[in-house]
Amino acid sequence: MILYIAEKPSLARAIADVLPKPHKKQDGFIELGNGDCVSWCLGHLLELADPADYNPDFKPWRFEHLPIIPDEWKLKPRTQTRSQLTVLRRLIRQSKQLVHAGDPDREGQLLVDEVINYLGASATKKRTAQRVLISDLNPKAVSSALQNLKPNSDFIPLSVSALARSRADWIYGINMTRAYSIQGRKAGYQGVLSVGRVQTPLLGLVVRRDAEIENFVSKPFYEVQAVIETEAGERFNAKWKPSDNCQPYQDDEGRVLNRKLAETVISRIKGQPAELLSLTQKRKRENAPLPFSLSSLQIEAAKRFGMSAKDVLDNCQKLYERHKLLTYPRSDCRYLPEDHFTQAGEVIASITNNQPNLAEHLPQIDAGRRSAAWNNKKVSAHHAIIPTTRQANLASLNDAERKLYTLVSRYYLAQFMPAYEYDDTRVDLRIAGGQFIANAHQTKNLGWKPLLSDAAEKHSSLPVLQEGQPLTCIEGILDEKNTQPPKHFTDATLLAAMTGIGRYVTDPEIRKVLKETDGLGTEATRAGIIELLFTRGFLNREGKAICSTEVGRALINCLPESATTPDMTALWESELSRVCQQEASYNSFMQPLTERLKTLIAQSSQVVIPDTLKALSPKPKPKRRTSRTGARKPTTGAKRAPAKSKKTTPSRKPASRKA
Missing domain, CATH: 1.10.290.10 (Topoisomerase I, domain 4)
Structure with a gap:
């Protein structure tokens, strides 16, 4: 009997729909017409054991227990999905061939692999197991995928990478969260000060951006536009490009902060000839953006x-x-x-x-x-x-x-659709020894633009020019502007920061290592991580703006910088990618991490959490009233739970993924 193990019931049904009929729907699986079976997980059927499962003394949070690092890792069944695990145990035992049908990603690979291993599949069954990669649940696509099975052993590096990430997150998150929550309780804060290798650097980005905005002091800066006239009376503007000699009067972004310097330029160029140094015109093509991740x-x-x-x-x-x-x-x-x-x-x-x-x-x-x-x-x-x-x-x-x-x-x-095409023109001028630039952009073919936006044709034209022709600067225009503070993060910009995290890495050597596609978190976890920070009370929304709370800021200010910047987690992702490519091993990733963790825990013992957080402790949930018999009464507005029968059927809803 061939046993197909899907990640979710929806995928299992899609697989069964293209396999031999008639089907018999059984408890936790579908029996096919040829005797094969399709079963499923319900999201994660297993989870990493809690600290108390290794040692009951670890149940209360005490600093002397830290760091908690298991010698031998344990998995345990999720309470609400035990019955499905029992079904799979029996089917794996009866099967002659296994087909892994987890979702086509790192987590999906590990999710089914760990079930197969936990339930004691024989070495032969694991060695001969097949992998099907399904990304489209329509029958034609599913049939095509089933005709292109691959050895599951080809995906062992992907599974090892996911296993390393999962265990590393456990070690780091549990130990750091306990350490800082314990310090918080000393200051009277009764909430959980959770720390994670992704959530905390993400919170750090928001906290630092908020601090930049609060401490921002606006400054005026100045731009100079030269009004150029041809012999035929045609006019256009050219923008002054400050020389290297102007650097003492500029900020880090090259903006001129000295008004007198700009006024001097205007007085020098008025009525002066403008020498046309170069004229370049290029036809440019812009292809449509790629489909979505x-x-x-x-x-x-x-x-x-x-x-x-x-x-x-x-x-x-x-x-x-x-x-x-x-x-x-x-x-x-x-x-x-x-x-x-x-x-x-x-x-x-x-x-x-x-x-x-x-x-x-x-x-x-x-x-x-x-x-x-x-x-x-x-x-x-x-x-x-x-x-x-x-x-x-x-x-x-x-x-x-x-x-x-x-x-x-x-x-x-x-x-x-055709490419978007336009002519891009640049004119370089010299006026009284200074450099000025004029640009023009003229649309030639909108191509794909109307499909993705309300794009209209762009025209910023210049008169017909040629090198060497006489031009005159008839006047200079002074534009006074003010520097603007950075903007608060929004959903869009925070996600963009997570996917392009290299821009926020502080160590230049680490930034060199990172590829453009490396990011903070994974596609599957980013949404959950952002929501977790709101749930913990570390972030809140002010319209579209995402801002840090006082609790979130206090946590970041107490943590070592290495825990609040993306450098460490960016290196994690880079190293995990190397594990996927078999360029690094599980141990080469885990060993330095555990050694570093011991140092971080030792540092946390010296941290003092501000006692101002005491007033911000989460309010305890109201206790349910009890009747005279001792039974709990539902709180106001709550529905009365149905009476339990002797036999109960666990929920079939998929377990939520961990962020």
Whole structure:
């Protein structure tokens, strides 16, 4: 018997739908017509054991117990999913062949692997296990994936990487959270001061940005525009570019802070000849942006619709699982496999049938045009998020689902439209020894622009010029402006910071190591991490702005800098990527981490949490009233729980993923 183990029931049903019928729905699995079975996990069936599971003395939080580092790691079943684990135990024992059907990412690989190992599958079954990678739940795509099984052993490095990350997060998070929460209680703060290798650097970004804004002092700066006239009386403006000699009067961004310097330039150039040093005109092409990864979709949806990262992920998950209109949403890739190009015509037809308003762009769409999105070298376990070939009535979607499906559809269609083309002109002038620059931008072909925005043709023209022709500066214009404080983070900019974390790394050597795609957290966890910081009371919203609270600021100010900047976690992600590529080992990642943790715990014993946090302690939850018999009464407005029968069936809802 072949046993297919899917990550979720929705994926299991999609697999069973394309396998031999008739089907028998059993408790926790589907029996196929040929005797094979399809079963499933419910998200994570297992979790890392708690400290108290290693030693009961660890249940109370005491500083002398730290750091807690297990010698042998333990997993334990989640209480609400024990019955499904029992089903899988029996099926694995009965099976002759296992097919791993976890989601096509690092977490999905580990999730099923750890179940297979925990339930004692034989060495032979583990060695011969197959892997199926499914990113589209429609029958044709599922059938194709099942015909391209790969040895599960090929994905061991991916699983090891996920295991290392999971254990490292446990060690770091549990020990640092206990250490600083214990120090907080000494100051009277009764909440949890949680510390994590991703959540804390993210909080640090917000705290530092808020401090920059609070401490910002606006300064005036000055720009000079020269008004140039040709012999024919045509005029245009050119902007002054300060020379190196002006650096003492400029800020770090090159803005001139000295008004007298700008006024001197104006007095010197008025009425002077303008020498045209060079004239360059280039026809430039801008191709459509690539299809979405989850983070890029979350950023764009936050800008366009004001959606939070969690809202985008939740609705994309429904579009993938329930409606089958999108491919796998937890993707960190913006590229597509080259063999997928043969399906382009079907996908385009489905998009325009489902959304007739997009059919107006069909004259510009060429299904034979291949953009840079199709690139096997850039695709690993999963590809970009794109629409499927499924036909659907969009009236069945909620507003958020409809907006996201349409946005993803537009970015896919843009791959088959012409490039945006424009002429870019630059004129370099010398006036009274100073350098001035004029630019012009003229649209030639809007291409894909109307599909993704309300783009109109841009025209900033210059008169017809040629080198050596006589020009005159008839006057100078002084523009006085004021420096502006940085803006508070929003959902879009905070997500952008997480995906492009290299910009915030303080160590220049570490910044060199990081690739552009390295980020803070993973596609699957970023939304949850942001929400966790709100739940903990470390962040709050002020309109679209995301700001730190007093508790969040106090925590960051008490922690060592290495725990509050992205340098450490960026190095983690870089090293975990090396583990995936078999360029580094599990031990080479874990050993330095545990040694560093001992130092951090020792430092935390000297930390003093401000006693002002005592007043900010979370309010305790009200206790339920009890009846005379001692039974608890429900609080006002709560529904009375149904009476328990002798036999209870555990919830079949998927366990939530850990952030």
